[in-house]
Amino acid sequence: MRIVIALGGNALLRRGERPDADVQLANIDRVATVIAALAYDHEVVLTHGNGPQIGLLALESASDPALSAPYPLDLLGAQTQGMIGSLLVRSLHDTLPGHPIAALVTHTLVRADDPAFRQPTKYVGQVYPLEVARSLARKRGWHIAQDTTGWRRVVASPAPERIVETNTIHQLLSGGTLVICAGGGGVPVTADRDTGALSGVEAVVDKDLTAALLAEDLKADFLLILTDVPNVYADFGTPKQRPVLDATPAELRRAGFPAGSMGPKAEAAARFVERTGGLAAIGALDAAYEIVHGRSGTLVRPALPAA
Structure with a gap:
């Protein structure tokens, strides 16, 4: 696979x-151990x-x-x-x-x-208190926005x-x-x-959306998005918070995840599944092997055909 x-x-x-x-x-050693467990097979x-x-x-x-x-x-x-x-x-x-x-x-x-x-909407760099962020914004000409734990630069x-080196990646694979x-x-x-x-531009492309495009172009079977939570949560941060263990692209989009956190990951998973019919999943880094084998994370799968 x-x-x-x-x-x-x-x-x-x-x-x-x-x-x-x-x-x-x-x-990095923790990352390598996780990747190696999947790369063997x-x-x-x-x-x-x-x-x-x-x-x-x-x-x-x-x-x-x-x-x-x-x-x-x-x-x-x-x-x-x-x-x-x-x-x-x-x-x-x-x-x-x-x-x-x-x-x-x-x-x-x-x-x-x-x-x-x-x-600008993409967070880069560290989190600052509001006054520090405002000072840096004035001094550096930055745009700033509130993250979940403070204020950060946005670009x-x-x-x-399109990924320019797709053919080279195919050859390496x-x-x-x-x-x-x-x-x-x-x-x-x-x-x-x-x-x-080609000319460079002042921007940062969302890595999850790029990963979805890359997976589509490489005809991958599975897109695995690893983060610092065990799965996607509906109504995150509220008393109604609950894990989403299985969803179609439409169901994932209806949940309305925030653009600054889970939103791009959910959209990337939904796009890949819709465009390829493959599987995607979102979950914790340390559970990567279990996610691929259906024992952890949020699985995103194609919708069943209408009866």
Whole structure:
């Protein structure tokens, strides 16, 4: 079975942890153990988030007196792909001895006229108290919005249209390689209408929606979205909160999950199932093996045909 796995940002940095290198190194072994358990029996394509990492790099770049202007988000995204990809390759190399593994810097085509450029919604970086967030917004020209635990920077998140390196990923998979790609949703680029030349844009593509597109293009059987909760919850955070263990795409959409948290994950799972007839699931990182085997998480399946 071919499985596309989308790792949440908690894979390298759990909520509240400092974004230090040694913290991420300590967490990466846990990730490798989870992935290895699936890679022994299945073809695996691995994607990952980069919110904390790109937020940290953006802050450092904006504060660097040696620069006349901060590095744009597309280049910072490429840097995070290289760093996180390297960490994953090293750890998986030890966990899956003899298994070919490759991390590929991946570009995601977006539309230059995507409405998301006028309304930033994608959280990046750390959580701040309101006054600190307002001060940084004034100083750096940021947009900010309230997250579940505080205030964070938000940036444009255009919809992924196409993954530029899809054919290369196909070739790697055909040789038995475990591919790490589309990290952070891929480096966002637009294509010139006449020449096709690629240009980076100031944005971060949602990694779950990119993972759904990638899984569709690779003809994957299963899209596995791993996060820091055991399953999707209806009426989350209210006295009526209850786990959703099984849902069709339509049922998942009707639940109306928040855009800043579970919403993109639910939409990504729904899109993949609708477009391919395959299966998707959302659940906790440490339960990945159990999720694939139907013993944990929220399973998203095609609707049964009408009688």
